[in-house]
Amino acid sequence: MSENSKVWQRAEIDSPCIQICVVQPETRLCTGCARSIDEIGRWSRMSPEERRAIMAELPAREAAPTGRRGGRAARLNR
Helix, strand or coil: HHHHHHHCCCCCEEEEEECCCCEEECEEEEHHHHHHHHHHHHHHHCCHHHHHHHHHHHHHHHCCCCCCCCHHHHHHHH
C-alpha cells in the first residue's frame, strides 16, 4: 500500500446515517438513524468510544412515535 492511500484510510466507526433525515418533533430523534440533532452535529468530533456508546444505544431507541395521534375519533371528541 502506498503512503498516499494510507492517508485516506481511517479506523473510525461509520456513521449510522441512512440518508432519511427527518427529525420527529415528539422524540427529537432522526427517523433514519435514531440519533439526536446534537449527536448528528457532533459525530465527526466524537471520540471512537462516544460513537461506540451511541451505536450500542441506537437499536433500543424509537425515533418515531409508535402510537396514533387520534385521527378522526380524536377530532370528533373535541
